[in-house]
Amino acid sequence: MNRTIKKYSPIFVLPTLLAFIIGFIVPFILGIYLSFCKFTTVTDAKFTGISNYQKVFSDDSFIHALWFTALFTVAAVVTINVIAFTIAYLLTKGFKGTNLFRTVFFMPNLIGGIVLGYIWQLIFNGILLYFAKTLTFSATYGFFGLLILMNWQQVGYMMIIYIAGIQNISPSVMEAAKIDGASRSQILRKVIIPMVMPSVTISVFLTLTNSFKLFDQNLALTAGEPSKMTEMLALNIFNTFYGRTGFEGVGQAKAVIFFVLVAVIALLQLYYTRKREVQA
Amino acid sequence: MKNIKRILSLVLALCLVLVLFAGCGENTSGDKETAKGKVYFLNFKPEQSQQWEDIASRYSESTGVDVTVVTAASDTYESTLKSEIAKTEAPTLFQVNGPVGLASWKDYCYDLSNTSLYKNLASDDFVLKGDNGEALAIAYVIETYGLIYNKSLLNDYINTEGALITSANEINNFETLKAVAEDIQSKKDTLGIKGAFTSAGMDSSSDWRFKTHLANLPVYYEYKDENITSTDKIKGTYLENYKNIWDLYINNSTTEPSLLSSKTGSDASSEFALKEAVFYQNGTWAYDDIKGYEVSDDDLGMLPIYIGADGEEKQGLCTGSENYWCVNKNAKQADIDATLAFLDWLITSDEGKKALSEELKFVTPFTTFTEEFTVDNPLVKAANDYIKQDKIPVAWTFTTMPSEEWKNGVGSALLEYAQGTGDWSGVQTAFVDGWEREYKAVNSK
Structure with a gap:
């Protein structure tokens, strides 16, 4: 056979x-x-060597987008995972209505990024109107707007992963810890967190790559305004490729660099969080 | 036996692949149509997609030639064209927005010199030519923009105490425009309006009115002084005037300057249509958006945009085109012929001319459009009146602006200046240094 x-x-x-x-x-x-060619449409490419890559690094907007994305990713990974874990921890305590809460927290994930972006734009602009400002008034507003939006969307999904992880911990381990006289916070720190490390690996991986590759939400919420100050990498690549005549190859080169970056970061992260996973 | 089994399984696996990919294949249409040629028009104006489709289906019915009209969503024409033209069934008819747009598509443009399109043109000004004088792109609609104003609101103002003018004709330079606008703004509660100008929204649906159309004026006057039609370096001689008119717009409008970043094009048009503002900078195409609300057609007028240049009393409205037809050179000859026949039908047959002038409301540069094919649009009438009064129309020099990137840079700087997060030197840098940098970036090989 x-x-x-x-x-x-x-x-x-x-x-x-x-x-x-x-x-x-x-x-x-x-x-x-x-990425090594000059072209208008993908079928009429002419080979030009590495000039596209040279243009990428002389493009200030790309460098700015890189730092903005990096900063956003760090902020988003930390906040999303902390909040998602907290909610998951609370929702595995066996309170009444747990299922309802799980459903409600998960729901934002079912809405597409573009729609979410426009809805939150309305909400933010509605609030900022009281201060005679708008979301695209400065990059700071845009940054926190994006952060809130991403948290709202992603927390529910990560929460489900953490809940599965927490529920997977065998009751005998917990019981043993209790009998040994471990306090609640000790159980959390010494038992639950090490035991859910596989979930952390997955969640951090997902939030990291999602934030790094963020596009729809960025486009719909701020579209990079003001003055490209809130433009993230994916949007910057899109704008270079489609928005600038003669820069299609440069956009393509940016995309290749982008791919390498995402791959390296994701692999490093997987390597480091894997090492912290434990067997029970 | 073993071999047969092996071959059989390979064949089965390949069948599975075929089934998988059958869905990707395109329906190959009958040979009859290919012999006749097909027309595929990639339309630029989303607001007129329905009209174009109607016209295409009527043409197909009477001639049997397949005409497909695909409309690119707002602001995505270049990207749609880029992906469509790489396909086997590429558009046979597409458009570019001027010399800068043509630069990226000239390798795809069929020489139109021997077509009725070219022969019926009123003037060579409406042709974009290639390096060897071939007619690569031909304008099909002429548009005009300026300061659209509400005649009855302006009359209300004239009837107030201490009004600075007695008739709209007296506004013939920047000084008067500024004085009147500021006076209207201070009397806005008496007049029952929200501001002199509609909001100068900097959302992408509206910012082109300022980063492109308004920026045309300083560029136009500089070209005129220097006696040139395009340049690799702009001096920015008229930037001070640009600042003055921009200040006037943002400080005398319905909206606080700090809220401009999210104001859209429809915000401005509805403010005008609902009589909340007297002046609205836009063009003849805006008629569709403002008709049928509270401003009657008789109340629509248009003033030139005065920025305080010398001799501007003689200045007219800004007239030009940024819609040029191109025929795809790489299409099959039969398709090219079919496309040319379709274009010929549009501009020479009565039915086609009616479609362009009545349904699409286009003012065209073709001599075949005689008196009875004039467009029913009060803004077009206002524009024609200026030409009759011997005012000098302002050419659309913005088609020579180096790139979209340049416009975006100027737009962002204008917005930051307006909301107070940047100063005017930012606009100057974006305008002057940005021009040189972008010109180099786009034209270097």
């Missing part, structure tokens, strides 16, 4: 492999190739 499966495995893999090649590998390689 096993031998037959082994023998025929290429046949079974073939359809999906072809789809994967056409839908992923080819565009990916084409994308890297295009």
Whole structure:
């Protein structure tokens, strides 16, 4: 049986492999190739070497977007995970109406980023109107606006992951800790948190990559205003590619750099949080 | 036997692949249509997508030629065109917005010199030519902008005590415009309005009125002084005037300057349509948005935008085009012929001319549009009156602005100046240094 499966495995893999090649590998390689070209449409590319990459690093808006994104990612990863874990911890205590709360907290995740962005824009502008300001008045407002929006959207999802993690802790471990006389905070710090490290790995990974690649919410909420001060990397790439004639190749080069950055950061993060996971 | 099994399984697997990809394939239409050629028009104006589709289906019915009209969503024309034109079924008819737009698409443009489109043009001013004099893009609609004003509100003002003018004609320079606007603003409660000007919104649906259309005036006067039609370096001689008119707009409007960043184009048009403001900087195309509310057609007038340049008493409205038709050179010859026939039908047949002038309300640069095909739009009439009075129309020099990026830079600086987070030197930098930098960036190979 096993031998037959082994023998025929290429046949079974073939359809999906072809789809994967056409839908992923080819565009990916084409994308890297295009980053070395000057082109208007993807079919008329002319090879120009590394000049696109040189232009990327002389573009102040890209550097600014990089720092803005980095700052946002740090803030978002910390706040989302802390809040999500807190809520998950509270909702596994067996209060009445736990299920209702879980549903309610999860719901924002079901709404698309563009819609959320416009809704929150209305809310923020409505509040700021009392101070005769708007969300795009300064980058600080935009930053915190994005942070609140992302927390509102992502906390519910991460909460579900943490709840699953907490519920997975075997009752015997908890019981043993109690019998040994551990206080509540000791149980939290010494038992629960180490035991949910796999969930932390997943949640941090998801929030990290989501924040780094944030696009819809950024576009809908501030669109980079004022003066590109709230423009994040993905939006900056989009604006370069589509907004500037003759800069398609530069946008493509930015996208390649962006890919490398996201991959490196995500792998590093996975490596470090994996190391902290424990077996019970 | 083994081989047969192997081949059979391979065939089965490939069948599965075929089924998977069958959904991706496009329906190949019958040969009959290909022989006749097809027209695919990528339309720029979302507000007129329905009209274009109606016209296309009527044309298809009477001639049997397939005409597809696809409309790019607002603000996405360039990106839609970029992805559409890379396809096998690419648009045969598309448009560029002027010399700067043509620069990126000139390799795709068919030479229109031998077409009826070119032969029926009133003047060569409406053609964008290639390096060897070929007619690559032809304007199909002429538009005019200025300060649209509400005649009855202005009359109300004239009837107030101590009014500075006795008739709208007296506003023929910046000094008067400023004095009148400021006086109206101070009397806004008596007049029952919210401000002299509509909100100068800097949302992307409205900021082009200032970063592009208003910025046209300082560029126009500088070109005129220097006797040039485009430049790689702008001096910014008239930036002070630009500042004056911008100050006038933001300080005498319905809205506090700090709220401008989120004000949209429809905010401004509704303020005007609901009689909340007297002046509204926009063009003939705005008629659709303001008709049918509280301002009657007879009350619509248009004033030139005065910025305080020498001899501006003779200045007219800003007239030009940023809609140029191009035919895709890389399309099949049959499709190119079909497209040219469609264009010919639009500008020479009575039915086509009616469609352009009555349904789309286009003022066109073609000589075939005689008296009976004039457009029913009071703003167009106002524009024509200025030409009859021998006022000198202001050319649309903004089509020579180096790039969208430049406009965005100026727009952001204008906004920061308006809301007090930046000062005027920011606009100066974006305008002068930005021009040089962008010109280099776009034109370097």
